[in-house]
Amino acid sequence: MIWLPLGTTAANVVSYNDTGLSASKLYHYRVRAKSALGDSANSNTASAITQSSAGSASPFTDDFNDNLRSPNWVLGTIAAPGNYDSSVRVAEANQRLEITPRVNWGASAYSGYLTASSYDFTGLQATIKLVQAPSGTVAEAVLTVGIDTSNRYIIGVVGNQTHFTYVLNGVWSQTFETYDPAIHKYLRIRHDPSDDGIKFETSAEGLFWTLRRSIPRNVAITNVKIDLVAGSYGSVPSPGMAIFDDFRLEASLPPLSPAIAISTRELQSAWPSFAYLPETVFPAGPYHGQTCKLEQ
Numbered sequence: 001m002i003w004l005p006l007g008t009t010a011a012n013v014v015s016y017n018d019t020g021l022s023a024s025k026l027y028h029y030r031v032r033a034k035s036a037l038g039d040s041a042n043s044n045t046a047s048a049i050t051q052s053s054a055g056s057a058s059p060f061t062d063d064f065n066d067n068l069r070s071p072n073w074v075l076g077t078i079a080a081p082g083n084y085d086s087s088v089r090v091a092e093a094n095q096r097l098e099i100t101p102r103v104n105w106g107a108s109a110y111s112g113y114l115t116a117s118s119y120d121f122t123g124l125q126a127t128i129k130l131v132q133a134p135s136g137t138v139a140e141a142v143l144t145v146g147i148d149t150s151n152r153y154i155i156g157v158v159g160n161q162t163h164f165t166y167v168l169n170g171v172w173s174q175t176f177e178t179y180d181p182a183i184h185k186y187l188r189i190r191h192d193p194s195d196d197g198i199k200f201e202t203s204a205e206g207l208f209w210t211l212r213r214s215i216p217r218n219v220a221i222t223n224v225k226i227d228l229v230a231g232s233y234g235s236v237p238s239p240g241m242a243i244f245d246d247f248r249l250e251a252s253l254p255p256l257s258p259a260i261a262i263s264t265r266e267l268q269s270a271w272p273s274f275a276y277l278p279e280t281v282f283p284a285g286p287y288h289g290q291t292c293k294l295e296q
């Protein structure tokens with residue numbers, strides 16, 4: 001196994017795109033910081049498997065910037081089709097997906113974007129930026145990956161809580177955290193092919209992720225749909241609006257394929273001096289990240 005140098009970035013650059021990779025291959029990446037005084041040790045290794053070239057429909061991303069519903073989406077929900085309500089306003093507007101739950105409506109009423117096609121979610125992840133959750137204790141916004149109302153994975157916000165949920169044969173299992181709009185800005189459901197697990201993750205900026213719940217995959221994921229849905233299951237006087245942006249369905253793992261992010265924290269572990277001195281005053285900066293990869 002030989003580490004192959006990929007190149008040296010400009011100073012203070014924090015990302016590197018490695019493109020043109022082979023499908024279904026495991027890649028490992030590491031970086032080191034360089035300065036006039038020499039190099040740091042190598043960082044930890046970040047690994048990812050590139051997406052399979054086989055499968056059903058191709059993954060896609062949607063930034064909603066065209067304010068038009070693309071053919072990748074239809075209106076609908078994975079859960080309880082009977083709770084779908086066309087009076088819940090769904091608008092791709094202001095370069096976002098905006099969903100307005102019904103006001104003072106006593107019954108369950110939901111709508112949103114549902115993928116038009118089914119996907120083999122193996123080795124994939126679905127990410128959404130939740131710009132704004134709706135208001136009210138029985139109003140919610142969710143990202144769902146699943147087969148139907150009885151078999152699915154959900155990450156979403158209800159009232160003041162963020163929940164990480166699976167529904168298996170109609171039986172619910174949930175964990176909760178207090179919803180923090182800044183910390184839970186990005187929500188992600190990820191299939192991890194290394195352990196065939198499902199990872200529920202959040203991120204403040206969409207780059208570095210915090211694992212909130214990890215479970216063995218228990219729902220079949222080779223033929224699933226994904227939805228972005230909002231609504232309410234009781235009367236809400238002022239539900240406000242759920243606002244989604246920057247949907248991504250793409251190959252799984254830390255954090256993207258083909259780009260791999262290695263955090264400053266990992267650089268600190270490679271070069272402990274980083275922990276004690278700001279980068280701007282460390283001797284002989286600025287630093288250039290040297291990226292290496294290993295193909296297996």
Ligand SMILES: [Ca+2]
Nearest residue numbers: 063064065095
């Ligand atoms: Ca947008």
